[in-house]
Amino acid sequence: MGAFPEDFYNKGINLRKKKEVPLxxxxxxxxxxxxxxxxxxxxxxxxxxxxxxxxxxxxxIHTKKLDPFAKEGYLIYSKNFGSQFHKLIGKGKDYGDTYAYQMLVDCLVNGTYITGISNFSTKLEKSCYKINYTLESIYGSKEDSFYIDID
Known part of the structure; x- marks a missing residue:
């Protein structure tokens, strides 16, 4: 046996055990x-x-995120719940392409169950702004898409 206990260098790692995430x-x-x-x-x-x-x-995605300073709110959701995609209404594709990815990440990625967004793309079909993406989670990935009527 050496001069130091076996887990001397791993002491910090052992103290920070991963919290188990419930199903x-x-x-x-x-x-x-x-x-x-x-x-x-x-x-x-x-x-x-x-x-x-x-x-x-x-x-x-389909719940409008409320202004954090608004007095109204949802009884079952926190003020951070929802998306800001309603802000794309009345804007063009260029505006959507600038902000939609970050809006999607802010809306979905929580670091616990949803770990990321990949394969992000957009398309304008008539007055509908289509967002395609792959949702990355601790359970696997799922391709998805949704439309926002921007008129």
Whole structure:
């Protein structure tokens, strides 16, 4: 045995044990309307893992993030919940291309379940600004897209 205990140089690492992340669960929703899906007994269907990440991402993208200084708010969401894509309405593709990626990252990436956004691209189809991306999570990746009517 040497002059130092075996874990002398790893002491800091041992003190900072990783916190275990609980399995993410949420209610299944129709990804077109946002309505909760029910089973044959009229009970809400529960999804886990990547499916729950997708549900939460859909909710965040389709919920307008409120002004932090506004007096109104959502009873079930924090002031940080939601997106700012409503700010793209009335703007052109160049404006959207400048800000949409950061808006998506700010909306979704939390470092716990959603770790990043990749394969980001945009397209203007008539008055609809289409955002395509790959959602990166601790459960895997999922390609997704959504439209914003900018007129």
């Amino acid at each position: 993410l669960k949420d209610y299944a929703i129709d990804l077109t309307t946002g309505e909760i899906l029910l089973d044959e007994n009229k009970n809400a269907i529960i999804v886990e893992g990547l499916d729950a990440v997708i549900v939460q991402a859909w909710r965040k």
